[in-house]
Amino acid sequence: MRLLSDSIGRKVVMAITGLLMVLFVVGHLLGNLSIFAGPNGINAYAEKLHGLPQVVWATRVVMLTAVALHIVLSIRLTLENRAAKPTAYAVDRRLRVTFAGKNMIWTGLLLGGFIAFHLLHFTVRSVPGLDIVQGLDGHGRFDVFSMVVAAFGHVVTAVVYVVAMAALFLHLSHGIQSTFQSLGLNNAKTMPGFLKFGSVLSVIFLLGYGSIPVAIFFGLIAK
Amino acid sequence: MILDGKAPTGKIQDSWDDHRFASLKLVNPANKRKYKVLVVGTGLAGASAAATLAELGYQVEAFCYQDSPRRAHSIAAQGGINAAKAYPNDGDSIYRLFYDTIKGGDFRAREADVWRLAQVSNNIIDQCVAQGVPFARDYAGYLDNRSFGGAQVSRTFYARGQTGQQLLLGAYSALSRQIGLGTVKMFPRTEMLDLVVVDGEAKAITVRDLVTGEVRTHVGDAVVLATGGYVNVFYLSTNAMGCSVTAIWKAHKKGAYLANPCYTQIHPTCIPQAGDYQSKLTLMSESLRNDGRIWVPKKKEDCGKAPGDIPEADRDYYLERKYPSYGNLAPRDIASRAAKEQCDEGRGVGPGGRGVYLDFSASIERLGEGTIRERYGNLFEMYERITDENAYKRPMRIYPAPHYSMGGLWVDYNLQSNIPGLFVLGEANFSVHGANRLGASALMQGLADGYFVIPYTIANYLAQTKPGKVTADDPECRKSIADVQAERKQLLGINGKKTVSEFMREVGVLMWNNVGMARSQQSLTDTLQKLPGIREEFWQNVKVSGSGDELNQQLENAGRTADFIEFAELLCRDALHREESCGGHFRVEHQYPDGEAMRDDANFTYSAAWQWKGTGQTPELHKEPLKFDNVHLAVRSYK
Amino acid sequence: MSATEHGTMNLKLIVWRQSGPDKPGRFETYDAKNITPHHSFLEMLDVVNEDLIKAGKDPIAFDHDCREGICGACSAVVNGVPHGGQERTTLCQLHMRKFKDGDAIYLEPWRARAFPILRDLIVDRTALDRLVQAAGFVSCHTGGVADGNAILIGKPEADYAMDAAECIGCGACVAACPNGAAMLFAGAKVAQLAELPQGQVEAPQRVAAMVKAMSDNDFGNCTNHYECEGACPKGVKVKFIARLNREFTKALFQETLGTISTNRGTSKE
Ligand SMILES: Cc1cc2nc3c(=O)[nH]c(=O)nc-3n(C[C@H](O)[C@H](O)[C@H](O)COP(=O)(O)OP(=O)(O)OC[C@H]3O[C@@H](n4cnc5c(N)ncnc54)[C@H](O)[C@@H]3O)c2cc1C
Ligand code: HEM
Numbered sequence A: 001m002r003l004l005s006d007s008i009g010r011k012v013v014m015a016i017t018g019l020l021m022v023l024f025v026v027g028h029l030l031g032n033l034s035i036f037a038g039p040n041g042i043n044a045y046a047e048k049l050h051g052l053p054q055v056v057w058a059t060r061v062v063m064l065t066a067v068a069l070h071i072v073l074s075i076r077l078t079l080e081n082r083a084a085k086p087t088a089y090a091v092d093r094r095l096r097v098t099f100a101g102k103n104m105i106w107t108g109l110l111l112g113g114f115i116a117f118h119l120l121h122f123t124v125r126s127v128p129g130l131d132i133v134q135g136l137d138g139h140g141r142f143d144v145f146s147m148v149v150a151a152f153g154h155v156v157t158a159v160v161y162v163v164a165m166a167a168l169f170l171h172l173s174h175g176i177q178s179t180f181q182s183l184g185l186n187n188a189k190t191m192p193g194f195l196k197f198g199s200v201l202s203v204i205f206l207l208g209y210g211s212i213p214v215a216i217f218f219g220l221i222a223k
Numbered sequence B: 001m002i003l004d005g006k007a008p009t010g011k012i013q014d015s016w017d018d019h020r021f022a023s024l025k026l027v028n029p030a031n032k033r034k035y036k037v038l039v040v041g042t043g044l045a046g047a048s049a050a051a052t053l054a055e056l057g058y059q060v061e062a063f064c065y066q067d068s069p070r071r072a073h074s075i076a077a078q079g080g081i082n083a084a085k086a087y088p089n090d091g092d093s094i095y096r097l098f099y100d101t102i103k104g105g106d107f108r109a110r111e112a113d114v115w116r117l118a119q120v121s122n123n124i125i126d127q128c129v130a131q132g133v134p135f136a137r138d139y140a141g142y143l144d145n146r147s148f149g150g151a152q153v154s155r156t157f158y159a160r161g162q163t164g165q166q167l168l169l170g171a172y173s174a175l176s177r178q179i180g181l182g183t184v185k186m187f188p189r190t191e192m193l194d195l196v197v198v199d200g201e202a203k204a205i206t207v208r209d210l211v212t213g214e215v216r217t218h219v220g221d222a223v224v225l226a227t228g229g230y231v232n233v234f235y236l237s238t239n240a241m242g243c244s245v246t247a248i249w250k251a252h253k254k255g256a257y258l259a260n261p262c263y264t265q266i267h268p269t270c271i272p273q274a275g276d277y278q279s280k281l282t283l284m285s286e287s288l289r290n291d292g293r294i295w296v297p298k299k300k301e302d303c304g305k306a307p308g309d310i311p312e313a314d315r316d317y318y319l320e321r322k323y324p325s326y327g328n329l330a331p332r333d334i335a336s337r338a339a340k341e342q343c344d345e346g347r348g349v350g351p352g353g354r355g356v357y358l359d360f361s362a363s364i365e366r367l368g369e370g371t372i373r374e375r376y377g378n379l380f381e382m383y384e385r386i387t388d389e390n391a392y393k394r395p396m397r398i399y400p401a402p403h404y405s406m407g408g409l410w411v412d413y414n415l416q417s418n419i420p421g422l423f424v425l426g427e428a429n430f431s432v433h434g435a436n437r438l439g440a441s442a443l444m445q446g447l448a449d450g451y452f453v454i455p456y457t458i459a460n461y462l463a464q465t466k467p468g469k470v471t472a473d474d475p476e477c478r479k480s481i482a483d484v485q486a487e488r489k490q491l492l493g494i495n496g497k498k499t500v501s502e503f504m505r506e507v508g509v510l511m512w513n514n515v516g517m518a519r520s521q522q523s524l525t526d527t528l529q530k531l532p533g534i535r536e537e538f539w540q541n542v543k544v545s546g547s548g549d550e551l552n553q554q555l556e557n558a559g560r561t562a563d564f565i566e567f568a569e570l571l572c573r574d575a576l577h578r579e580e581s582c583g584g585h586f587r588v589e590h591q592y593p594d595g596e597a598m599r600d601d602a603n604f605t606y607s608a609a610w611q612w613k614g615t616g617q618t619p620e621l622h623k624e625p626l627k628f629d630n631v632h633l634a635v636r637s638y639k
Numbered sequence C: 001m002s003a004t005e006h007g008t009m010n011l012k013l014i015v016w017r018q019s020g021p022d023k024p025g026r027f028e029t030y031d032a033k034n035i036t037p038h039h040s041f042l043e044m045l046d047v048v049n050e051d052l053i054k055a056g057k058d059p060i061a062f063d064h065d066c067r068e069g070i071c072g073a074c075s076a077v078v079n080g081v082p083h084g085g086q087e088r089t090t091l092c093q094l095h096m097r098k099f100k101d102g103d104a105i106y107l108e109p110w111r112a113r114a115f116p117i118l119r120d121l122i123v124d125r126t127a128l129d130r131l132v133q134a135a136g137f138v139s140c141h142t143g144g145v146a147d148g149n150a151i152l153i154g155k156p157e158a159d160y161a162m163d164a165a166e167c168i169g170c171g172a173c174v175a176a177c178p179n180g181a182a183m184l185f186a187g188a189k190v191a192q193l194a195e196l197p198q199g200q201v202e203a204p205q206r207v208a209a210m211v212k213a214m215s216d217n218d219f220g221n222c223t224n225h226y227e228c229e230g231a232c233p234k235g236v237k238v239k240f241i242a243r244l245n246r247e248f249t250k251a252l253f254q255e256t257l258g259t260i261s262t263n264r265g266t267s268k269e
């Protein structure tokens, strides 16, 4: 039996890496929401975080591995699954399959693209053709707040983020409950609960993350 | 000729053990792999035999016409399987199971065979449990039993309403294990179309690959037929569409005697036929009779009315009236004939007036709908799926249907036919059920034959024969291939006007009306006169399109139908010759004034084994006298 | 009762026709005339086939045997749904009262790489048999086993095993699964045997072999679409897939720790 070559082994890895990313997204959301507290909120948060380089780098290494595994395995799984079902039915009627479930690879790849862009945007802070506001705030901290607010003032950037958040929502509306099934935690009793949990959490992500670019774009958060 | 069943003599309690020790030779372990056994049929009997023989070390090739051995018709058995475990402490014993089976069979079976069946019944349950068959359990974790088929003890083991399915899946899993190990070669979608007999011994079979159409022989050292029953000769029955007489009929034409073909069982509780297009009948478990009351309108004019509009006073609860002590639980043959009688008198209900009501309203009133739903919910659901009627609100309609064949190829105590090397198991043989089979005992027989009898008895034959005696280029094999191919070619070449199913329907209706639940000299001679005409017309006017080199279901059905038409003649002949009523065979000339079956023990205490003499020729009758040393012949009474 | 109770209906069938395994296939349209609401779906096909035969054409080939919902032979996709989509109902038990006069019905074979088409609506499902051959059994001998009551099994466990054992091996789950996965079929078998004491002894070896066999036999991987559960005519639940995953993870974990080996024939470390 092997983790990375048996069908279910790979699914377990997908689930665990997915779960790690979900945990990251939860933490990141909590952090990001401090933007509603104004510059003092988020800038202080960012400062504190960067004061713990071991934690930051450890997280980065783990997450990078997770993302890499998740991507490689998901592409392989998807290709195998397509090969196992070469012909579609003439009538496409589905009983349980959801739009989200069917398009995991696309929402996933979109997220992958987004993450790459997002890292260049807010972490590396260098995207060709994009002005990124970088400065220090009144306390001499790096001014994350201004950077973000300036960024989402642009309609294109705001839309890119909102679209990405929609993809995240779709990906996780299937993905979260799916994790429990993949890890074998489901039974007749727990399953409805996990399904609901997945839906609620993904909606929270959609609203939580989505509210930031939207609120900024419509001027609810401004300098 | 007087046939000898070679049953052991001596104390019946020890007969099987003595026989195994004293009379049956063994094949030494190192030699077993040199022998090849061909097992045709992978139902309960065939799958259990193939798995066990392979495990013992023989090379096995197994065949079935379905795409998987798991689909044999054993899968459809609902009720349960008997065993003399006596777990409920209610007085059961091997002796009682033996006695009930002999009596249930109306004293027309060999005592020693039935004893052995009762004896090994207990091993079957253990075997199935070990395989992971999910039998019903009680809350303490022990095996649960229920009573079934008129028995006075609870000896029936069951797995929900799917006992046959679960037992077959157990046997199938054992078979699959051997296939995986390479000891059994499985040939699904392969139909046996001939038996090859070389120097008087069965050594090969000729088959058609149902996908490619290839006709070829498989050679072995012994042949085991476990190909199921033949009641599809009535066209509509509870059997699967593919169940046929073909395998045993072809063996019969190669010299194997066919015994007691007229013993057919009609099951009283089936969903009635809805129209002419209907292709099969569905069994409703007999257990429904525990809580349902059977009635028909007293007046013919009421038959068209909604049942609810017929007042209590105008209903005839005829079973309760005629059999006050057993009432609605009268045995299968009695209940079936009584229903037919009512309908013949024009008081049947539903389409074509072929149905009687099975009414739950009294039980629902007494026990509540919830209890009835708990007991029979899945059956009510099935009934509604088929008829679109809600049986909680409106009585069910039921009618008898052909269900099981007690007759089959004649075999001796070793399950060997009169052709050395040809063994026959399960419903395909005639062995243990006499003239009538009790509920829950066919499953028992199939598994007894396959797991616990054939492994011993086949060794005795193999030990006395040299392995690999016959090869595929034997002239008999080549002739057999040529014959089978010629028959296929002929069928394809007729290009007549009537379809295969039209012929099968015609034969079926004729047989059901004249040779079904009740038979008379008149109806039998009439039928015997008509059948040759149908046979001849078939070979001149059947339409089978397509080719033989491809998957061609018409061609498959055509071959089966041709065999049924020929076989039907033998069935009638047997019924005509048996001038008595016994078990499933009811001759209207032989009944007591109250309509009960009248056996003639003085003249008919024998099994009738028929020898093929050629198409259109009168077959020759051989008798195997039956001796009863351990039970005394009694008249059945269910009043 | 339906409005069409006494009337008959005419339907249009759009059926996949393919003369052999590697032959090209196409849809053909046929009329099904004078069908009553009491016809079962297969009896309706019988009627169409009789017409085709009389017209000198090849009848539509389809698998069937018991016609009472238990053998698992019947198999066709009706308007995109295996077995036609009536809950807990096989195609042979689907009745024409579920259709209306004038309906157009698409009929296709099970489609999955593991199930090559043999002819028209008939596919080769022996891949499912091979899964069972790989490990879907308890390796007991014939004879010499313990008394049935020597192994106590609680009623809930027996019922759970029976729920899983309801599977009729029809393959609708594979046909319905967007990935052509056989997880519901395999899950049901693994769960049934893992739940019972008799089957627990070999549970790790069984799950390892069956998972491998699924890949070896061209089945896809499960991505938890649950479509299989929707299509299953026997109500087999995806909780059994979770059980399969759990058994797999457990075995993998134990093997990694070295407490068991899933290779048959290896002794314990
Ligand atoms: C609806 C129904 C309910 C029943 N309920 C009960 C019950 O509750 N209890 C009970 O004890 N009995 C019951 N019976 C009876 C019992 O199920 C059967 O008698 C028994 O299962 C027969 O088993 P078998 O192995 O002899 O044959 P089958 O299971 O019929 O198997 C026949 C095998 O032979 C193969 N075959 C046939 N012809 C050929 C050929 N020409 N070439 C190749 N292969 C061939 C088939 O493919 C199949 O594998 C019931 C029967 C029916 C129909
Ligand atoms: C980076 C690019 C990504 C790609 C290409 C991708 C692709 C996929 C695919 C195809 C699946 C379905 C496969 C399956 O269920 O087995 C999947 C599942 C999943 N993904 Fe992603 N994904 C990506 C990113 C993410 C992110 C960012 C998250 C979380 C925030 C995530 C969380 C999950 C989860 C939880 C599952 C469910 C796992 C399971 O079924 O057990 N994925 N992913």
Ligand code: HEM
Pocket: A025, A028, A032, A046, A056, A060, A111, A115, A118, A119, A122, A123, A144, A148, A161, A168, A209, A210, A212, A213
């Ligand atoms: C509106 C939504 C989002 C906003 C406003 C946002 C904002 C930010 C900011 C400001 C940073 C830089 C933090 C710093 O370097 O101090 C960051 C980093 C990051 N974000 Fe986001 N983010 C959003 C959504 C997401 C999503 C959905 C994901 C993942 C799927 C994501 C993944 C990351 C990652 C991986 C980093 C890098 C962390 C590191 O430095 O290691 N972000 N984000």
Ligand code: SF4
Pocket: C166, C167, C168, C169, C170, C171, C172, C173, C174, C184, C185, C188, C228, C231, C232, C233, C234, C235, C236
């Ligand atoms: S799990 Fe259901 S759909 Fe799948 S093979 Fe079994 S019965 Fe058919």
Ligand code: F3S
Pocket: C176, C177, C178, C179, C180, C181, C182, C183, C184, C221, C222, C223, C224, C225, C226, C227, C228, C229, C238, C241
């Ligand atoms: S539909 Fe397919 S994806 Fe899994 S849950 Fe069922 S096998």
Ligand code: FES
Pocket: C063, C064, C065, C066, C067, C068, C069, C070, C071, C072, C073, C074, C090, C091, C092, C093
């Ligand atoms: S024909 Fe047997 S399940 Fe449909």
